[in-house]
Amino acid sequence: MPANVESMFSVRQVPWHREGTVLADYPGDWDEARRLAGLDWDPIATEVYGLTDLNADGSPCYQPIEGWKCIARSDNGRVLSINKDSYTVISHGEMGEIVEAVLAQPNVNWETAGVLDEGRAVWCLALLDEPAELPGDDSPTLPYLAITNRHDGTAACALRATAVRIVCANTFRAAELEGERTGATFSFIHKASWRNRIEEARQAVTGARAEIRRYTELASELLAISVTPKQRELFVCEFIPKPPEGLITDRVARNVEEARNALRLLFSLATNEQIAGTAYGLVQAAGEYLDHVRTARSWETRLNRTLIRPEPLKHRALSLIREVTATA
Secondary structure (H helix, E strand, O other): OOOOEEEEEEEOOOOOOOOOEEEOOOOOOHHHHHHHHOOOOOEEEEEEEEEEEEOOOOOEEEEEEEEEEEEEEOOOOOEEEEEEOOOOOOOHHHHHHHHHHHHOOOOOEEEEEEEEHHHOEEEEEEEOOOOEEEOOEEEEEEEEEEEEEEOOOOOOEEEEEEEEEOOOOEEOOHHHHOOOOOOOEEEEOOOOOHHHHHHHHHHHHHHHHHHHHHHHHHHHHHHOOEOOHHHHHHHHHHHOOOOOOOOOOHHHHHHHHHHHHHHHHHHOOHHHOOOOOEHHHHHHHHHHHHHHHOOOOOHHHHHHHHHHOOOHHHHHHHHHHHHHHOOO
16 A cells, blocks of 8 residues: 555545555445544643653653643554644544535435545545536536545644546536636634534535536537647647757657657546547546556555645646637
């Protein structure tokens, strides 16, 4: 299993890589999902001690350091971070409660969940059973709600909406595609008052569902735009450009051509057969290339690209597609 992935499960298929436990059906509830994902431990707060003096017998004397707390794993004691006293733990049990409260339903389809970086980062993904049907594309676009949580003090616990084309597990938020944020991401800062923000989070998810509708409108628009072989080749060359002449080595030139050939190959796959001759087909191929074909330093890097962080190159892909299809 990749070094940064401690444990995870996925229902029927693994969206981001080929590791982890694959389940035949959804877990019955969050307690079962937690256990299957390896989240059946919690972050706990303990005191931070510092060496203050020596005891009479010469042994070190440690005293609690005021204003600080240690966040550690309840199962093995591994230290995840040192934070100020104001830092409030959001446990794994509470993550499930947040999703159930936001969706206003106890029976959530938990699609995937897991543990990264020795427990410093965890996530789960819930399926919103509201598929978007696109004209000319038989593969449904499924909306998901992801919750990510970091115990190392570097980020808040966050809810994010993402649209996944199930046959290739692309993640394309409409907000990312158009290069703007639409309120589909909501953060719970690790403070004592985080529970007071549940209603705001519910409103954010309502906005996310509206975003799915906007995504559907955008995809329908792109499906109606035909793309010629010449335009497709222009897109490939502009999307994966070569450095200026005189600044490019033979090795770099080979790497660029290999990357372009990998993108060209995606247009011929069976999963893209219905949409290959459309602007939407270019979007999907670009997304599949960025998420699954392009080299990544680690599994966590790939996870961040596909789900957790906005991917600027996806916005660039959409802008370029509009430019290319406007040409003869």
